[in-house]
Amino acid sequence: MLVAMSVGATEEELENVRSHIRGEGLTPHESHGMERVVIGVVGDVGARKERVMNKLSALPGVASVTPISRPFKLASREFHPKDTIVRVGGAVIGDGNLSVMAGPCSVETREQLLTTADAVKAAGGTILRGGAFKPRTSPYSFQGLGEEGLVYLSEARERTGLPVITEVMESSDVDLVAKHADILQIGTRNMQNFPLLMAAGRAGKPVMLKRGLAGTIEEWLMSAEYILSTGNPNVILCERGIRTFETATRNTFDLTAVPVLHHLTHLPVVADPSHATGKRWLVRPMALAAVATGADGIMVEIHPNPDEAWSDGEQSLTLEMFAALAPVLRQVHELVSGLGQDPAMAAGIYRRGR
Ligand code: PEP
Ligand code: MN
Secondary structure, eight states: OEEEEOTTOOHHHHHHHHHHHHHTTOEEEEEEOSSOEEEEEESOOGGGHHHHHHHHHTSTTEEEEEOOSSSOSTTBTTTOOSOOOEEETTEEESSSSOEEEEEOSBOOOHHHHHHHHHHHHHTTOOEEEOBSSOOOSSTTSOOOOTHHHHHHHHHHHHHHOOOEEEEOOSGGGHHHHHHHOSEEEEOGGGTTOHHHHHHHHHTOSOEEEEOOTTOOHHHHHHHHHHHHTTTOOOEEEEEOOBOOSOOSSSSBOOTTHHHHHHHHBSSOEEEOHHHHHOOHHHHHHHHHHHHHTTOSEEEEEEESSGGGOSSOGGGOEEHHHHHHHHHHHHHHHHHTTTGGGOTTSGGGOSSTTO
């Protein structure tokens, strides 16, 4: 439930509400707006709901108590209307500018990574991606360089100044990956690996949570809730395509998820047309389409020589293709920057201030 304090409620009244919430064995999570404080009540109220609501409503300084219809609280825009802005190194995600994350599917060699990192930087990319721990369908496929790959990613960051995002696949690797990465990526196959979500959240670095390949938007936001519940507010969502009956593409790119998420949650939304489509020639049109839906960022796989890539070469852009795409992404982003003001966007809670 959400407790909205009256405009001008005193600190003493606020503290009284907090202590009543704690007294019920629940946790208060506060959101301080321009005018008033809203307190999200987190925990299992179950059958006590009505009694607790009545009790809180009667406290001095409380304007209203509303039950939350959505099962995710910390991720919900109802509780936290203002967009979450994630700052990492010199990069900012979710502030209305377009984040462009690019790099190879896998870190293969030092030279391959540094060449690609230079190209990301030169084209105006904002974040370098690269997998060191790779979730492969076959145990016989290249599994990633592991720690060696992380060391190359660190070197690429020093060289270019670009923050680095890379996947962590198991809880026991979180500390190691967090030592080198600026953003921890949770891959599609681990969207509901709850112990991993908690471990990644506790590492204190921003976490990008990819959509499970069979995950509903609600399940995805519940997974984000796990990370947020560790006290880490810096969660980014990434739509990367879902499994449907369609086989023409690797996955089905659910671009509707972008505005739906902006409506439901304050978290930044990134879209990955590379894993969504699986085909190089589809990456450019679908990246542009994703930006047109209001995505806060794009993640694309690029490679100096895609035909020789150790993983996902078929969907990787050449460095030249990426250099040609980046400025057009920015043009489209400029054109749709007023999307949040569209009166048809329901309830006035979509993208405030944009
Ligand atoms: C990746 O981005 O490297 C990756 C493996 O993506 P996904 O988890 O979306 O398949
Ligand atoms: Mn890949």
